[in-house]
Amino acid sequence: MNIAFIGLGNMGGPMAANLVKAGHRVVGFDVVPEALEKARAAGVETAATGADAAAGAELVVTMLPSGRHLLDAYQGGLLAAAAPDTLFLDCSTVDVADARAARELAVGAGHRAADAPVSGGTVGAEAGTLTFMVGGDEADFAQAEPLLQVMGATVVHCGASGAGQAAKVCNNMILGVSMIAVSEAFVLAERLGLSHQALFDVASRSSGQCWALTTNCPVPGPVPASPANRDYAPGFMGALMSKDLQLALNAIEATGTAAELGPLAAGIYRRYAEEGGAQTDFSGIINTIREASA
Numbered sequence: 001m002n003i004a005f006i007g008l009g010n011m012g013g014p015m016a017a018n019l020v021k022a023g024h025r026v027v028g029f030d031v032v033p034e035a036l037e038k039a040r041a042a043g044v045e046t047a048a049t050g051a052d053a054a055a056g057a058e059l060v061v062t063m064l065p066s067g068r069h070l071l072d073a074y075q076g077g078l079l080a081a082a083a084p085d086t087l088f089l090d091c092s093t094v095d096v097a098d099a100r101a102a103r104e105l106a107v108g109a110g111h112r113a114a115d116a117p118v119s120g121g122t123v124g125a126e127a128g129t130l131t132f133m134v135g136g137d138e139a140d141f142a143q144a145e146p147l148l149q150v151m152g153a154t155v156v157h158c159g160a161s162g163a164g165q166a167a168k169v170c171n172n173m174i175l176g177v178s179m180i181a182v183s184e185a186f187v188l189a190e191r192l193g194l195s196h197q198a199l200f201d202v203a204s205r206s207s208g209q210c211w212a213l214t215t216n217c218p219v220p221g222p223v224p225a226s227p228a229n230r231d232y233a234p235g236f237m238g239a240l241m242s243k244d245l246q247l248a249l250n251a252i253e254a255t256g257t258a259a260e261l262g263p264l265a266a267g268i269y270r271r272y273a274e275e276g277g278a279q280t281d282f283s284g285i286i287n288t289i290r291e292a293s294a
Contacts, residue, residue: 004057008035012063014125017042022150029053051077067098079109088113117168121236129153135163172244176265179212183286218283227281235281242273
């Protein structure tokens with residue numbers, strides 16, 4: 001397929017490169033020159049503007065920082081440049097309302113659209129093992145699924161427009177809460193004289209088992225591939241976890257959900273991002289907990 005890929009950063013760049021490896025022609029655009037250069041080295045053709053990339057594409061993929069960026073890109077030339085009935089596939093993590101607004105813009109311009117946010121971080125983007133959560137029509141999902149399978153290991157059709165974003169914010173609320181719980185448990189274990197390895201060996205094989213423990217363990221040693229062994233180099237940045245938990249908080253407030261841990265986690269990660277953790281892995285929250293316990 002001829003694919004336009006708008007947003008070639010830490011996530012979008014590797015995703016686009018995997019599409020090229022699978023034999024697709026990918027024309028990309030990013031506002032950061034270094035991202036364009038890196039994408040070209042991976043075989044992605046680059047365009048001077050997003051609209052230039054979208055012209056003639058059979059499918060337009062976006063991976064952008066926020067809903068505002070997404071809506072601006074759609075209205076700023078992408079929709080006007082694309083051929084009629086082009087499928088727009090947004091892989092950004094945005095508010096459910098923004099995802100639905102983006103689809104309305106696309107449909108109003110004579111196109112089709114689906115939301116397909118991802119889970120798996122930069123490691124998953126590079127390895128092609130992401131999880132995609134898709135919201136959109138059955139026919140649009142059927143067209144997008146083969147391409148998503150190139151970039152990911154798990155592709156789930158969650159429902160109509162916005163359902164992919166709904167699944168993403170719920171999933172990341174679980175992740176944010178569980179990473180705080182795992183980190184608090186390790187700090188408590190330290191103060192009780194229990195080794196990291198001993199706690200890991202018990203919890204990873206019993207009821208405390210979770211992804212935050214067994215894949216992204218917040219202490220160095222038990223999981224060699226976790227960011228804790230690389231001085232908390234991301235991974236999944238604290239700023240992004242803070243952003244995603246704010247999206248969950250927006251949804252909680254909009255739906256009147258009686259959630260307590262989600263809003264609490266949102267506040268904890270907001271402070272973490274504001275106080276130096278924005279560019280480090282979100283598992284570095286353990287250091288904040290440790291410092292507060294001293």
